[in-house]
Amino acid sequence: xxxIDYNCPHCGHSxxxxxxxxxxxxxxxCPHCKARDAKPVKGAESLFDGIASFSTLAKDTS
Numbered sequence: 001x002x003x004i005d006y007n008c009p010h011c012g013h014s015x016x017x018x019x020x021x022x023x024x025x026x027x028x029x030c031p032h033c034k035a036r037d038a039k040p041v042k043g044a045e046s047l048f049d050g051i052a053s054f055s056t057l058a059k060d061t062s
Contacts, residue, residue, distance in 0.1 A: 003017065
């Protein structure tokens with residue numbers, strides 16, 4: 001499951017959240033101030049995203 005880094009524009013709190021399929025477009029609440037418009041940090045990839053990409057590549061080349 002992919003994790004995404006978020007930053008809250010209201011309080012500046014940074015956090016990670018596991019995003020399940022179908023939840024990509026839902027508002028993400030900040031766990032610190034409860035504002036419902038935390039933004040994903042651009043260019044941030046989790047370790048699991050890289051592993052998922054590598055395993056997909058391995059399947060495509062077999």
